[in-house]
Amino acid sequence: MSDENYGEEYESSFLGNLGYGGENQNEGQASSQIENKPKIFLMGLKRSGKSSIQKVVFHKMLPNETLFLESTSKVVKNDISNSSFVQFQIWDFPGQLDFFDPAFDYEYILNNCGAIVFVIDAQDDITEALVKLHQTIVKVHQINQNIHFEVFIHKADGLSDDHKIDRQRDIQQKATDELADANIHIHPSFYVTSIYDHSIFEAFSKVIQKLIPQLPTLENLLDVFISRSRIEKAFLVDVVSKIYVATDNSPVDMQTYELCSDMIDVVIDVSCIYGLREEEEGLGYDQQSHSVIKLNNGMVLYLREVNKYLALVCLLRESNFDKHGLIDYNFICFKKAIEEVFSRRTAQSKKKPIKK
Numbered sequence: 001m002s003d004e005n006y007g008e009e010y011e012s013s014f015l016g017n018l019g020y021g022g023e024n025q026n027e028g029q030a031s032s033q034i035e036n037k038p039k040i041f042l043m044g045l046k047r048s049g050k051s052s053i054q055k056v057v058f059h060k061m062l063p064n065e066t067l068f069l070e071s072t073s074k075v076v077k078n079d080i081s082n083s084s085f086v087q088f089q090i091w092d093f094p095g096q097l098d099f100f101d102p103a104f105d106y107e108y109i110l111n112n113c114g115a116i117v118f119v120i121d122a123q124d125d126i127t128e129a130l131v132k133l134h135q136t137i138v139k140v141h142q143i144n145q146n147i148h149f150e151v152f153i154h155k156a157d158g159l160s161d162d163h164k165i166d167r168q169r170d171i172q173q174k175a176t177d178e179l180a181d182a183n184i185h186i187h188p189s190f191y192v193t194s195i196y197d198h199s200i201f202e203a204f205s206k207v208i209q210k211l212i213p214q215l216p217t218l219e220n221l222l223d224v225f226i227s228r229s230r231i232e233k234a235f236l237v238d239v240v241s242k243i244y245v246a247t248d249n250s251p252v253d254m255q256t257y258e259l260c261s262d263m264i265d266v267v268i269d270v271s272c273i274y275g276l277r278e279e280e281e282g283l284g285y286d287q288q289s290h291s292v293i294k295l296n297n298g299m300v301l302y303l304r305e306v307n308k309y310l311a312l313v314c315l316l317r318e319s320n321f322d323k324h325g326l327i328d329y330n331f332i333c334f335k336k337a338i339e340e341v342f343s344r345r346t347a348q349s350k351k352k353p354i355k356k
């Protein structure tokens with residue numbers, strides 16, 4: 001496959017801030033670091049919804065607008081660097097492309113791949129998709145055994161609740177049985193997704209979390225923070241994509257995540273409209289960004305800025321909010337700890353020699 005089959009859409013506005021390119025680095029160094037970022041490949045049959053997922057999650061496209069997306073004809077590389085912890089590339093492979101064509105140097109590109117998201121259209125016949133999924137896992141596994149396989153059972157909005165569960169069970173069972181028959185001991189993760197609700201953000205959050213080496217540290221910090229502050233649930237959210245890079249160890253309930261994610265929208269919208277001066281441009285999100293919203297069900301939403309890219313959003317009982325001075329104090333300690341995790345990571349990445 002030649003280079004003209006690659007499209008590139010670098011969303012690099014945040015790269016400089018993170019030491020990934022920008023004024024202080026020479027171009028060779030920057031592109032080498034971009035190349036070294038973990039890659040997530042979006043694969044699946046034609047029209048299964050790959051480009052729509054990418055556009056909705058990372059480019060703020062409205063779900064309805066994806067109806068007009070044209071079929072992808074070449075591999076589109078997207079650099080996602082909008083959070084200090086979320087730094088990777090997404091490669092969108094056209095459904096019509098034969099990834100394992102001998103003319104295509106797939107061994108080389110699989111070397112730096114962190115995860116393959118295989119999208120299956122749950123509203124369509126799944127036979128062909130399952131065959132392709134199986135072939136993909138078998139071949140990829142021969143080349144790189146560290147790749148995570150993530151299967152999105154997608155377009156679930158068109159199915160009834162019962163049908164959704166049946167479809168998931170059916171796909172999961174067939175895919176894992178076939179792998180067991182082929183003596184391949186891989187356990188892909190399955191997610192039921194749709195771009196019309198928060199399920200796609202939740203699924204992508206989980207995919208990305210597996211690529212964050214600091215995840216256990218972040219989770220521990222969140223656990224300590226919520227238990228000392230009498231908080232029910234806390235998410236560390238990437239403000240731009242609204243993917244949560246970590247949460248505490250209690251189970252995630254979709255409605256709570258949706259609420260926390262909507263709160264970010266409210267804060268950013270109000271700041272953009274009323275918080276910025278006339279000549280100012282930007283997200284309206286800075287060190288002073290914080291907000292408390294009391295809900296009519298006796299719960300409180302609490303948002304604080306952690307750094308330029310991350311916000312901490314928590315849900316707690318109103319009765320536990322009486323000691324909000326304690327929560328504010330604990331938050332300062334939490335923020336310091338996060339800064340330390342981040343500064344160590346930056347120091348480590350600066351030490352790494354640049355491969356040529």
Ligand SMILES: Nc1nc2c(ncn2[C@@H]2O[C@H](COP(=O)(O)OP(=O)(O)OP(=O)(O)O)[C@@H](O)[C@H]2O)c(=O)[nH]1
Nearest residue numbers: 047048049050051052066067071072095155194195
């Ligand atoms: N109902 C529903 N439709 C969706 C969803 N996601 C994507 N679609 C629709 O599916 C169609 C195909 O989406 P694309 O994103 O272009 O599919 P693709 O996999 O990138 O297709 P190729 O580029 O041909 O490989 C579009 O009309 C989308 O609006 C979803 O969650 N629910």
